Amino acid sequence: MPELPEVETISRGLQHGGNGICPIVGKEIEDVRVLWERTLSNGTERSLRKEIIGQVIRSVSRRGKFVVVTLESDTLLSHLRMSGDLRVELSHDSLGKSIPVQKHASLMIFFTDDYRLAFNDPRKFGRAWFTHDSQDILGKLGPEPLDLSLTAARLHQMLIRRKRQLKPLLMDQAFLAGLGNIYSDEALHLAHLHPLQPSDRVTEEQTIQLLKAIRDVLKEGIKRNGASIDWVYRGGEFQNHFRVYQRDGQPCAICGTHIQRIMVGQRSTHFCPYCQRIN
DNA sequence: CCTGAAACCTGTCTGC
DNA sequence: TGCAGACAGGTTTCAG
Numbered sequence: 001m002p003e004l005p006e007v008e009t010i011s012r013g014l015q016h017g018g019n020g021i022c023p024i025v026g027k028e029i030e031d032v033r034v035l036w037e038r039t040l041s042n043g044t045e046r047s048l049r050k051e052i053i054g055q056v057i058r059s060v061s062r063r064g065k066f067v068v069v070t071l072e073s074d075t076l077l078s079h080l081r082m083s084g085d086l087r088v089e090l091s092h093d094s095l096g097k098s099i100p101v102q103k104h105a106s107l108m109i110f111f112t113d114d115y116r117l118a119f120n121d122p123r124k125f126g127r128a129w130f131t132h133d134s135q136d137i138l139g140k141l142g143p144e145p146l147d148l149s150l151t152a153a154r155l156h157q158m159l160i161r162r163k164r165q166l167k168p169l170l171m172d173q174a175f176l177a178g179l180g181n182i183y184s185d186e187a188l189h190l191a192h193l194h195p196l197q198p199s200d201r202v203t204e205e206q207t208i209q210l211l212k213a214i215r216d217v218l219k220e221g222i223k224r225n226g227a228s229i230d231w232v233y234r235g236g237e238f239q240n241h242f243r244v245y246q247r248d249g250q251p252c253a254i255c256g257t258h259i260q261r262i263m264v265g266q267r268s269t270h271f272c273p274y275c276q277r278i279n
Numbered sequence: 280c281c282t283g284a285a286a287c288c289t290g291t292c293t294g295c
Numbered sequence: 296t297g298c299a300g301a302c303a304g305g306t307t308t309c310a311g
Binding site: 002003006065079080081082083123125126127171173180181182183226227229230231232245267268 | 302303304305306
Binding site for chain 2: 038083122123124125163164168230231266
């Protein structure tokens, strides 16, 4: 899925506009359709319609990889998983003819001003929840990596009280919210840490470097509007600045050693065997 | 507690 | 050209 920077880009677009997205704040919900039933994790299309039709969008934000849409008395959460996307589009063309939804649309929210929010998702892994208390779901997440209340000292404590392979631990959303396969590989390379390094043997000094690396790659990703890879293009261009991700066989920019690709926790993992070594 | 495998899905690309 | 297999930005669940 989109990881933190991609979700941040989408949520900023829905909140303020930009990156080709029309903001939805202030729009009133006129109707809702669920086109792929499993997309709605709780409730049914019927209960969803009964609850949210008539409500106005108050704000859009992000927590971890969740897009948080705050309504007047409910919250709509969406998780794009591997291939989900959110688009704002018109329901009718200039001649008043209705515009068909995309082939892989799984959830549609129609507004009173003829715009609609489309949740498109070819692989159908994406999910949406609608709830009175978003903490039911968001409360299970670990800290936000860009939140300055997360200090290196705290992260170090979190790391050493576990004994896990570093990369899968960083991707564990209950441990830290927002990192996925791309940004964890990139951050570990920047921090000169091996993806299989046992977490309880990461030193304080290495943790300082790791936290800085995580923040640097996330901020760079956000600055470039995220990454657009495969056939899911969202307008980002961070894919042109990967240091290790999908660069196996190519030279490391720091030392020239060939980038290696291994499987870790069923995910392909890219690293420099010279720069990134286990303690 | 930790690790790995399978499941949920469709689309794209590679190699025979 | 066709077809099998691998692989893809994620998460959950289960077995060992």
